[in-house]
Amino acid sequence: MLSPADRQTAGVLLVSCLSLTLLYYPANRHWMLDWLQQWWPALGLSFRQQVAHNPDTDLYRVAYWALASIVSYCLLPLLAIRLIDRRPLSDFGLAWPDRATLKADLKLFPLFYAVMLPLVWWASGQPGFLKIYPFFRLSSGESMWPHWLLWELLYFAQFAALEFFFRGYMVHGLKPRLGVSAIFVMVLPYCMIHFEKPLLESLAAIIAGVALGALSYRYRSIWLGIALHCSVALTMDLMALWRKGLL
Numbered sequence: 001m002l003s004p005a006d007r008q009t010a011g012v013l014l015v016s017c018l019s020l021t022l023l024y025y026p027a028n029r030h031w032m033l034d035w036l037q038q039w040w041p042a043l044g045l046s047f048r049q050q051v052a053h054n055p056d057t058d059l060y061r062v063a064y065w066a067l068a069s070i071v072s073y074c075l076l077p078l079l080a081i082r083l084i085d086r087r088p089l090s091d092f093g094l095a096w097p098d099r100a101t102l103k104a105d106l107k108l109f110p111l112f113y114a115v116m117l118p119l120v121w122w123a124s125g126q127p128g129f130l131k132i133y134p135f136f137r138l139s140s141g142e143s144m145w146p147h148w149l150l151w152e153l154l155y156f157a158q159f160a161a162l163e164f165f166f167r168g169y170m171v172h173g174l175k176p177r178l179g180v181s182a183i184f185v186m187v188l189p190y191c192m193i194h195f196e197k198p199l200l201e202s203l204a205a206i207i208a209g210v211a212l213g214a215l216s217y218r219y220r221s222i223w224l225g226i227a228l229h230c231s232v233a234l235t236m237d238l239m240a241l242w243r244k245g246l247l
Helices: 004-024 029-039 041-052 059-085 099-123 127-132 147-178 181-192 199-219 223-243
Strands: none
Touching: 004 059, 004 147, 029 041, 029 059, 041 059, 059 147, 099 199, 099 223, 127 223, 147 181, 147 199, 147 223, 181 199, 199 223
8 A cells, every 4th residue: 555655656757758758649739730630620720820820929729829838837736736636726836935045035036137137148048949939929010019918928837837737746746755956867867958948058958957856845835936046037038039130
């Protein structure tokens, strides 16, 4: 018989596998387009014209990716927490920071951001970086506003969902059985979701994953990770736009 801690660990790992499967398949617009064209041709045609290959705007493509990613990261873990584990979300890093945690966050945020800033500046001049970022690409004649603002809000929400999944659900769900090793188990799939990015970003994901996982483990909060992820992502997009002469 499995102990309660073993059952929880098995559940978290299985739910994580299913969530990452959703991220890799339905959240991929090419897979979704093929599936819809096979099983629902009329909707597949509309999806192709509006989302997958819309010549007028890239907003719907990136919005689909962001929303599908949020669902992939959050749906099954939230259902498992509320219906199976029956534990409060605060146990998984979503508690509002107490005074001590907030003070730590306010000290650590500028330190972590200052470390990342020169790396982002250097990366923003690399061809591989500029080929990928920003995800949302303006079409010919398309105005940056308000589409750019809508995209960044969706982008931030996707990072909040990502932090909940990796640094919240995985770290705190595995912690009762694995202790601090939960951080390194989490880093494995976190690194792997970056494999389609430039090599430097995949390597940086290992370091960032361990650091943010350790902070969440120590302070039982993912909010610093969300703030850092959103700030760095916004900086990356702005630098990429500047390098391309769009700012």
